[in-house]
Amino acid sequence: MTVAAIEARGLTKQYDNGRGCRDVTIQVGKGEAFGFLGPNGAGKSTFVKMLVGLITPTSGTANLLGEPIGTLASKRLIGYLPELYRYQEWLSGEEVVRLHAKLCGVDRSVARHRIPQLLEEVGIGRRGSDRVKHYSKGMQQRLGLACALVGDPPIVFLDEPSSALDPIGRREVRRILERLKAQGKTIFLNSHLLEDVEALCDRMALLNNGQILRHGQVSEVLQTRTRWRFKVGGFTPFLLSWLNDTTGLAITLAEGAAASAGAASGLSACWLEAELEDEEQVGWINSLIVQQGMTLYEVTSVRERLEEWFMNAVSGLEHRGERG
Amino acid sequence: MTTILVMTWKELLRKRVMLLTLMMTALFLLAFWFVADTLSLDIPEDPMSGDYLIEQFSRGSFILMLGFFFGSFVVAFLSIFSSFSVIAGEAEQGVMQALMPRPIPRSQWYLGRWLGYVSLGVLYALLLFSAILLVTDVHSNVPRDFGALMKSYLLFASTVPMLISVAMLGSGIFSALGNGVFMTMLYGAGWLGGMIDKVSGSLGLDELVLKPLNNITGIISLIMPSDSIQRRMLSELFSYDEMDGLVNFSSSFNLFSLDRIPSNSFLVYAAIYTVAAFVLGMLRFRRKDL
Numbered sequence: 001m002t003v004a005a006i007e008a009r010g011l012t013k014q015y016d017n018g019r020g021c022r023d024v025t026i027q028v029g030k031g032e033a034f035g036f037l038g039p040n041g042a043g044k045s046t047f048v049k050m051l052v053g054l055i056t057p058t059s060g061t062a063n064l065l066g067e068p069i070g071t072l073a074s075k076r077l078i079g080y081l082p083e084l085y086r087y088q089e090w091l092s093g094e095e096v097v098r099l100h101a102k103l104c105g106v107d108r109s110v111a112r113h114r115i116p117q118l119l120e121e122v123g124i125g126r127r128g129s130d131r132v133k134h135y136s137k138g139m140q141q142r143l144g145l146a147c148a149l150v151g152d153p154p155i156v157f158l159d160e161p162s163s164a165l166d167p168i169g170r171r172e173v174r175r176i177l178e179r180l181k182a183q184g185k186t187i188f189l190n191s192h193l194l195e196d197v198e199a200l201c202d203r204m205a206l207l208n209n210g211q212i213l214r215h216g217q218v219s220e221v222l223q224t225r226t227r228w229r230f231k232v233g234g235f236t237p238f239l240l241s242w243l244n245d246t247t248g249l250a251i252t253l254a255e256g257a258a259a260s261a262g263a264a265s266g267l268s269a270c271w272l273e274a275e276l277e278d279e280e281q282v283g284w285i286n287s288l289i290v291q292q293g294m295t296l297y298e299v300t301s302v303r304e305r306l307e308e309w310f311m312n313a314v315s316g317l318e319h320r321g322e323r324g
Numbered sequence: 325m326t327t328i329l330v331m332t333w334k335e336l337l338r339k340r341v342m343l344l345t346l347m348m349t350a351l352f353l354l355a356f357w358f359v360a361d362t363l364s365l366d367i368p369e370d371p372m373s374g375d376y377l378i379e380q381f382s383r384g385s386f387i388l389m390l391g392f393f394f395g396s397f398v399v400a401f402l403s404i405f406s407s408f409s410v411i412a413g414e415a416e417q418g419v420m421q422a423l424m425p426r427p428i429p430r431s432q433w434y435l436g437r438w439l440g441y442v443s444l445g446v447l448y449a450l451l452l453f454s455a456i457l458l459v460t461d462v463h464s465n466v467p468r469d470f471g472a473l474m475k476s477y478l479l480f481a482s483t484v485p486m487l488i489s490v491a492m493l494g495s496g497i498f499s500a501l502g503n504g505v506f507m508t509m510l511y512g513a514g515w516l517g518g519m520i521d522k523v524s525g526s527l528g529l530d531e532l533v534l535k536p537l538n539n540i541t542g543i544i545s546l547i548m549p550s551d552s553i554q555r556r557m558l559s560e561l562f563s564y565d566e567m568d569g570l571v572n573f574s575s576s577f578n579l580f581s582l583d584r585i586p587s588n589s590f591l592v593y594a595a596i597y598t599v600a601a602f603v604l605g606m607l608r609f610r611r612k613d614l
């Protein structure tokens with residue numbers, strides 16, 4: 001039987017103020033990249049902190065590659081970049097990474113070779129000899145990534161790894177994560193940057209108010225929600241109700257200034273939008289539009305972004321927010 | 325653990341805590357030199373007379389008491405302020421969140437930090453102890469019994485692990501700022517209790533007043549034994565038991581009176597107090613959510 005990289009069963013942390021997370025059960029396979037999403041204050045960081053041994057669960061169990069969380073054996077398997085952290089300001093960046101290498105038990109000769117390489121890779125380079133107090137927030141985040149990776153761990157927990165980085169830095173971090181994934185590392189990614197999750201992760205879970213709301217394959221989530229847009233010339237509002245009645249589908253005017261301007265005038269082209277299951281339905285709607293004597297200029301598929309999925313998933317739900 | 329211990333030394337050196345302490349100590353010793361010089365000006369100049377020897381010992385004792393009065397404060401505050409925010413402060417800043425997921429037992433981290441602070445504190449105490457003795461010796465006379473000197477140094481330095489253990493325990497319970505206030509108040513209470521104990525004898529108070537007062541100061545010294553330990557340190561330094569007939573320690577120096585000297589049982593209590601604070605602090609830290 002294959003041991004999961006991360007396996008949590010009913011993991012719960014209840015704080016006196018009602019915060020924390022409840023009954024979280026997930027399984028992440030070896031070499032998988034897992035995205036953990038949720039609004040602020042949903043309990044994502046609490047869950048990760050339990051997995052890395054910073055806080056003790058109220059109930060439930062979890063294992064990392066078969067080792068119970070909080071044990072030294074499980075800590076040897078992980079690299080962790082916390083969301084809110086600061087390194088010792090009186091050390092240089094290189095000394096911080098060396099300290100973490102020592103605590104991870106990395107051999108001195110290996111560390112001597114690996115540390116400069118890592119500092120280069122995360123974009124710190126020669127500034128590794130500067131004291132951490134002179135680092136910007138982005139530099140500290142890069143340093144955090146180097147510390148998380150210095151022990152060459154099979155599982156990497158990253159809590160908002162690029163929140164303080166500029167677009168170039170974000171791209172570099174994404175490249176590093178892609179490389180880690182290619183090396184077969186298990187990546188657990190807590191991020192508000194949904195494009196990172198979308199680009200990198202195989203599976204994901206959505207946490208709200210401390211509980212898993214949805215989970216599944218990223219590709220499935222995005223595929224089932226494919227929308228199509230039709231640019232129609234000579235559109236009249238009558239066509240919309242006729243199409244809806246005839247097809248039984250929910251076809252709407254696409255949002256956007258150009259689209260609505262066209263619809264209001266009742267003359268020029270406008271965009272219609274519908275969620276469709278397959279391309280056969282697209283062909284059917286095409287024929288219906290042409291059948292009504294209108295011109296079909298363009299048909300495009302609009303693959304739903306994870307951000308929209310996230311917004312849809314949490315909209316209308318009560319969530320406690322950062323300050324509850 | 326060695327990594328953490330070295331990190332703690334580096335922290336105290338890089339943050340210039342030790343440098344600042346040493347600079348202020350140099351200033352204190354300079355002032356102390358002049359005070360000691362002034363106090364020894366009118367000692368009768370007949371080295372062969374018994375009065376000369378007694379007077380010189382009395383003056384030397386007074387100068388030493390003065391020096392250690394300040395010295396105990398410095399050692400106590402160095403111990404408290406170097407360690408009061410070690411857990412709460414680092415957790416609030418986020419340093420702990422990056423370090424604690426590493427494969428190192430929390431108990432080893434705690435012990436490493438404790439040893440780091442204690443070793444530097446004890447070394448500093450040795451430096452200060454020697455400097456005070458040296459300055460006094462230049463101007464007057466100091467006891468030269470190595471056994472007595474050793475015992476009194478160990479007692480002088482014993483407040484370092486005691487205060488650091490309590491400060492680290494508090495740091496696992498309170499916020500950094502809260503623990504700073506708590507430790508200052510606690511040490512202050514111990515000092516005040518000792519002071520009341522010293523002066524109450526000379527106020528000529530009725531037994532009805534003295535008894536409850538003694539009870540209160542006794543309880544205070546149980547809560548914070550540091551001041552009582554310092555009194556015992558001075559009594560060991562001056563071999564109080566042997567010299568009491570020759571030198572009147574109580575009437576000469578009210579503030580530094582050595583009337584009530586803590587017993588050996590009290591020293592055992594102080595040792596248990598230190599160990600208990602250390603163990604409780606470690607247990608608390610092992611279970612603490614960061």
